[in-house]
Amino acid sequence: MHDATYQGRLHYLQKQLMADYYAELTASAEGNGAPAAYLLIGGNPVELLRAFDMLPVYPEVNALQLAVKKNSLGHIQSAEDMGYSTDNCAYVKADIGMYFAGRKTPFATIPEPSLLLCNYVGCNVYLHWFDHLAEYTKKPAFHLDVPFIRTASGRPTREDIDYVMRQLHQLIATCEEITGKRLDEDKLRRAIELSSETGKLWSEIKHLTKHRPAPYDAYFDSVTMMAPLYCLRGTEGGLEFFREARDEYARRAAAGQGPLPREDVRYVIEGPPPWPYLRVFRDMFARWNAVAVASTYSTVGGLWEFGFAHDPDHPLESIAEHLLSWNLTNRNFLQRYDQIERYLDEWNAEALVIHSVKSCRLFSAGQGDMREYFTKRNIPTLLVESDLEDPRYFSEAQMRTRIDAFFESLAHRKLTASASASGDKA
Amino acid sequence: MAIQSTVSFEELIEECNDAIATIDFADAQAWKNEGHTQALIGCFPVYTPVELFHAAGALPVGLTGAGNKIEISHADSRFQSFICSIIKSTLELAMIGNLDAFDGFVFHSICDPARNLASVFARTMNTKQVEYIHFPQRIPSYEAVVYLEAEYRRILAWACTLTGRSVTDEDLRRSIALYDAVRSAIGLLYDVRRNEPHKLSTLELYALVRYGHVAPPEKHLRILEHALEYVRARGGTPKDRARVVVVGSFCEQPPMDLIASIEQAGCYVVDDDFLLGRRFFTGGIADTGNPLYDLADAYVHGSVDSSVKHDLGHSKALSLVQRARDHRADAVVVLTAKFCEPALFDYVLYRKALQEAHMPHVFLEFEEKMWLFDKIKTELETFVESLLFS
16 A cells, blocks of 8 residues: 655645635635635636735635535535536536535635636636626626637637737736736736746656656645645745655655555556545555556646746736646647657656546546547556546446456556567567 | 429428438538539537638538437447537547548537537548637627637638638628528528417428528528518418427437427427527628628627627526517426536526526426437426416
8 A cells, every 4th residue: 555644744734835725715705815816727827816916716626625525515416406417517516505505615714706717718617607606696707718729730829819918908907906906017027936936846846757666646646736736826835835845756756765665557647536535546546556657637727847837027928828828728639639648658657547527528528539549559548437526426346346457457468568578588 | 403483381391301301411412513612511519600611612511410310339439428419429420421521620619528529520530621619708899809800710711721712801791691691581580480480380490490501501591581481471370389488409409309399298489599500690790891800790799699608798597588578488498408518507597597587497408319209298298287377
């Protein structure tokens, strides 16, 4: 079994920082804190909100926290009583259920929004979600419309960039109106500098899993780092956390320490985790000494490991670039295949696991095609289904059987290959 | 084909039904082989700026899945069980070769499965051209129009590469005028059904509109005009039926037998959102001298409500209540495709607004591939009876 304490100080620091963040949310909810701006993870432009001293609130993070703390189902069912379908995204349902339950959670009281910033970055459910929040809260809402990557170049068009830039200026005007403050350009620049440094450190951390053994699990441990990456990016505390993380994992890489006693399998994983059963799911891989060396899910908020960094000299331009190009959600499905191929090649992984979640069709729709694509390239590929939020869709026994069968066949394949290689030599 | 005056209305509808019943797109292919068009472009729902393709010399053909006429045996390995049927049946058509005659396909930012389908299509049909239009969601705004005009210019350039033609503003204006005439004729037919629903059944109207998915607009327009003459002259008196507005079927289409079931259950459908993309505007397209701008402006400032369009300053739910009242409807039937997230999300706000307005409604789900309608018909009959006693 894996060493649950290997993260040491880092794990403690993350918990402390997130507790402080949630205390800020509660203070805001009680009228003693900064005005809250709801926004979404995909390519989040949090730096702009930081420049106005607005408190970023991510309904996705709140929803997943509810699931991790086994607190999502009741809220999901409350939302279904309101008319939401079992086929609607369960993140939305948990969030709406929680909203009507008084916004009280085991980790914080979530403040009412002063601004609903729908950064529409790929996910169409984002639009519906924030339309509904606008209807229920009657608070100011802003749709930041980010054109999807759809050209052969894999880059936004000049008009896409202009369109987003114009909207960012309008967003600034909206924030000025809500907060009663003019944009402090020095503050924005500082937030961008901090994000830039944070992004570079996160990129370094991502590349550390190229070591063998990988010093941490790029799925199960990356998700621990994703909360500070979004909730605290653009702050000194957030930057400090990533310095610690980089140092800790670099030290472990140099010492040849991994998250498990042995690293038998290096795999890439696609899709969000089943938050209600995160530990159970993790153990299903750990018992096979399988370590994720890269994950697509950890790039929903940004793709720093492939070269992006915010530019303090061009703050708005780099926010636009982040929204448009440098996150997984705004890239097309085939670009995700390319991303996975890079991981398989450059991170030296031997298998792909696709966790297909019903709630998030942005991720899941078409993953059967993805499986076919990689299988034809002789990459052992496993596709398993459950959900990221709704515990009713997780069948532990079935999941375990599928994962066991996959790693067993992988082990057999290695043995056969090795025997065949010995035979060839003989 | 010129419409013969000897053709009866029933024969006209039969011609439409025959054309839309097939899933081999033989008519479109024949049209192309005869040299009437340089290219066939398949257009996934909901709305496509078909004028661009027509002006470029292509025939825009509506892709609306395969209904219950096909068994999905390939595409279900690509898309999961919780993905709506139209995604899979459209891909299935491609995988079994029914779309081989097409030169290009266009998808839009309507939902996440359709978005990913564009990519899977590009990989599956690797010798075909696949385009994707990102429709703006910052509505209404001037910058959305500027953006969309550029997007249309990009798509027009792509269409021209398929046909080998160049397009002038005059070509575009002619195509816009033609499709405007089609939309106007459809609007007049909808008016007839709204005011005198006994003169035009929803099944007939549906066939007339859907015919435009597979026929050239010039021919479609002649059929619509001819149908209009007929239905205006039709006699009869209205029956004692519930007047209902049907919403939620803007993308995947219910089987025609299901549409018939609504009427058989004792309803007059006085408004609906079937095939919404073919009548997407509230009025005609303006002519300011820049046709691409005009078309973009019509989308941003002059288009109808849709579950795939988001305008924060406008409540679609309240608008639905008003629409039902304007149509003197007794109730609203929310008829959504199974797994259609945009429709399912909108339903929650519709339900709230309809309840607050004391407007009766019923929620029903369908799949294009369903072929038994007894249960849904019984539900509707019970609902209609409840209206009579309320």
